[in-house]
Amino acid sequence: MSMLELRKISKVYGQGASEVQALHEIDLWVDPGSLVAVMGASGSGKSTLLTIAGSLEAPTSGEVVVGGALLSEMSRNDQARMRRRSIGYVFQDYNLLAGLTSVENVSLPLELDGVSAKKARAAGMAALDELGLADRASHYPDELSGGERQRVSIARAVVGDRQLLLADEPSGALDSTNGEAVMRMILGACKRGVAAVVVTHDAQLASWAERVVFLRDGRVVDQTMSPPSPESLLQPAPHS
Ligand code: ADP
Ligand code: MG
Numbered sequence: 001m002s003m004l005e006l007r008k009i010s011k012v013y014g015q016g017a018s019e020v021q022a023l024h025e026i027d028l029w030v031d032p033g034s035l036v037a038v039m040g041a042s043g044s045g046k047s048t049l050l051t052i053a054g055s056l057e058a059p060t061s062g063e064v065v066v067g068g069a070l071l072s073e074m075s076r077n078d079q080a081r082m083r084r085r086s087i088g089y090v091f092q093d094y095n096l097l098a099g100l101t102s103v104e105n106v107s108l109p110l111e112l113d114g115v116s117a118k119k120a121r122a123a124g125m126a127a128l129d130e131l132g133l134a135d136r137a138s139h140y141p142d143e144l145s146g147g148e149r150q151r152v153s154i155a156r157a158v159v160g161d162r163q164l165l166l167a168d169e170p171s172g173a174l175d176s177t178n179g180e181a182v183m184r185m186i187l188g189a190c191k192r193g194v195a196a197v198v199v200t201h202d203a204q205l206a207s208w209a210e211r212v213v214f215l216r217d218g219r220v221v222d223q224t225m226s227p228p229s230p231e232s233l234l235q236p237a238p239h240s
Helices: 046-052 077-086 102-112 117-130 147-156 176-191
Strands: 004-013 020-030 035-040 061-066 087-090 164-168 195-199 212-215 219-225
Touching: 004 046, 020 195, 035 046, 046 061, 046 087, 046 102, 046 117, 046 164, 046 195, 077 087, 077 102, 087 147, 102 117, 102 147, 147 164, 147 176, 164 176, 176 195
Parallel strands: 035 195, 035 212, 087 164, 164 195
Antiparallel strands: 004 020, 004 061, 212 219
């Protein structure tokens, strides 16, 4: 069963003369453990696709299925719970809360979901540790480098038992070494069974994905499967 399935998703913003059709009947599926990259020019609908996949926005038509459940048949409460528990987001600008330390940022989603502060902190520390950030746990975002902030935001997206990772240009503000590190972390999550969709402008990083979906004006214009196994890409880069 796919972790994420989009069935004929269309999205129209605005009305009348200002109407924009951001997506036209998009079909997309992502299996557990697999990474799909989405590429396309600015305005092609990439962010709209992710927000609809993550139930942050409703499609104008079509169905979103997450973990076998039709979003349209779930109550708003159930959708919110699914967003807190099962879906992790990574944004280009990190979206970390400035007044919270790294570990507080990472454990926040669990605490919001009712996990005790102690357990949430332990899970947050484990996620940071996995990303090589244990020694940055008590730092505030403005005490971190761009690459470290992005790793904290990835830790926050994968903390707990999330099954779907949605990342909108997670390497956009990073240099190529940090961009590769981010991609390697996302592949690491996939290796543990997480399904991931990553928007990227970087063809090199996109080639790490099992499948690359190209959008143009809200339509899928091409899809490629890449032959190498993700295993080989999990090896440390020679210069890191
Ligand atoms: P991308 O992420 O590929 O740059 P977006 O998904 O952000 O593209 O946008 C796709 C199209 O939808 C663009 O024409 C954009 O202007 C429009 N759009 C996106 N969000 C909104 C919104 N909230 N209201 C109106 N139009 C929007
Ligand atoms: Mg965008």
